Amino acid sequence: MPAPRRYLPSVASLRALEALDRLGSATAVADELSQTQSAVSRQLQALETQLGTTLIVRDRKMMKLTPAASEYAATIRDALEMIAKASLKVQVNPESGSLNLAILPTFGMRWLVPRLADFAKRHPEITINMSTRLKPFSFTEEPFDAALHFGNGDWSGCEALRLKPENVVPVCAPDLLGQTVVAHPRDLLTLPLLHIETRPSAWAQWFESYGVEATGVAGTLYDQFSTITQAALHGLGVALLPDYLVEQDLASGRLVHAYGGATRSLGSYFLVWPVEKSQDRSLQTFRDWLATQAEDEDALPR
Structure with missing residues (x-):
């Protein structure tokens, strides 16, 4: 049953309200929307009339949203973004499907993107539309059909296809070791350790795999693999990095193994999608193709 018309205001009036909440002045709203201030004012008044409630406190030439209107504007902002993406989707590929995919920046660029030419062929x-996301998010709050995630494949309300286990190796610049002899994994605790924000327990897990208890390992924190790799290259510490990211730097001697070789971490890369999207035809096609690219013995969705 469609919603009553009074609860479906015009997009123009909703854009004006959202912009006023974000920008704080009718002048700025008019500039952004390429309209006159009087036109913006009329749209906001029409919205108040249609909803039958006061949304804006007017004080001389100042306009300020009520608390309820600010909350309303925040919800509208998400809805307008979804409408814009849906419009782009039908404009870019009107006769077929598309897939909105969230990707991890480094894994997405280094592993997925080089393979996409085959899928496109x-x-x-x-059409595959990609946006990077570093931190966990909810499919109910962001309009993605699927995402590349790192973890154990146990996302609530989702199904997952395992793509690739992550093997990690401790590396550093040659000069960092100096005269230090790393005869045992615990010897690394005497060196500065670099941490990645998305793997807060990585060092503790690595030490545990060698039987070394090392809870609360101190060190500097980085938000992306690109920055932590540069920190390691410049001798700022030892970084625990996926082996596929440091192959070239190890081969050239810019980085060296701080200890041992690659060890399997406690996580893998997955394609993850909400259960309600499972029958989406574009997602099914992409998932079936991606299964042929998976680098894991058990790549079946679970």
Whole structure:
């Protein structure tokens, strides 16, 4: 049953309210929307009339949203973004499907993107739209059809396809070791250790795999693999990095193994999608193709 018309205001009036909440003045709203201030004012008045409630406190030439209107504007902002993405989707690929995919920046660029030419060749009718996300998010709050995630494959309300286990190796610049002899994993505790924000327990897990208890390992924190790799290259400490990221630097001698070789971490990379999207035709096609690219013995969705 469609919603009553009074609860479906015009997009123009909703854009004006959202912009006023974000920008704080009718002048700025008019500039952003390429309209006159009087036109913006009329749209806001029409919105108040349609909803039958006061949304804006007017004080001389100042306009300020009520607390309820600010909350309303925040919800509208998400809805307008979804409408814009849906419009782009139908404009870019009106005769077929598309997939909105969240990717981890480093893994997405280094592992997925080089493989996408094959998918595009096989399925030119499907458009893949990608956005990077570093931190966990909810599919109910962001309009993604699927995402590349790192973990154990146990996301609530989702199904997952395991793509690749992550093997990690401790590396550093050659000069950092100096005269230090690393004869045992515990010897690394005497060196500065670099941490990645998305793997807060990585060092503790690595030490545990060698039987070394090392809870609360101190060190500097980085938000992306690109920055932590540069920190290691410049001798700021030992970084625990996926082996596929440091192959070239190890081969060239810019980085060296701080201890041992690659060890399997306690996580893998997955394609994850909400259960309600499982029958989406574009997602099914992409998932089936991606399964052929998976680097794992058990790549079946679970």
